């Protein structure tokens with residue numbers, strides 16, 4: 001797969017469909033594959049924290065979840081054709097595995113959210129096998145128990161929805177212990193599946209304005225969102241220093 005190096009983060013140049021198809025191939029290999037979907041805030045975090053950049057680069061699939069990342073790829077002369085958001089990829093994967101034996105575990109969100117998400121997903125993707133849920137609030141000494149719960153459930157794929165960078169760090173930390181073959185770090189997706197958070201209407205998504213919709217709904221994100229203009233400027237000033245493959 002072709003990649004574009006954005007400030008030291010190697011992003012796969014894939015569409016939503018290609019990403020979902022790639023994930024399906026991961027089930028055939030007996031090891032955990034991690035899938036991360038960074039937006040510009042997360043790439044900025046990785047730019048500041050090289051250990052985090054290494055975690056992102058160690059993944060098996062890294063897609064551009066955000067219009068800022070897509071624009072950055074264009075600026076660097078290796079254009080990604082569309083935004084491949086974690087939520088959209090997850091929907092495609094659900095559709096593809098619903099008629100198979102692949103089993104899913106939902107991990108993350110406030111207490112109760114993953115259970116509601118399970119119910120909603122079972123309604124929407126008839127045939128899907130969801131074998132466990134766990135909220136995303138825990139102490140460090142509970143982590144081994146969570147890994148055990150996921151492993152004992154027999155899940156082949158786990159959605160880890162703890163927000164970034166917590167979910168990526170959690171997956172990387174437990175990569176060798178986790179038995180599923182796929183772990184996707186997909187932020188607030190369980191809230192969207194459960195209906196406790198709404199996705200931006202199509203108009204905002206089509207015009208690359210999802211960030212604006214979120215800011216209207218969750219104004220406390222303003223601090224984090226200041227990374228968006230910083231990201232654009234950093235890519236303009238330093239983006240070309242990173243070697244493209």
Ligand code: UDP
Pocket residue numbers: 108109110135136137138161162163164166186187188189190191
């Ligand atoms: N969350 C969690 N554990 C934590 C912190 C957050 O499970 O310790 C959940 C939170 O309930 C929400 C999701 O992680 O469902 C973060 O969503 P957000 O949209 O903020 O994700 P991001 O934009 O960081 O990917």
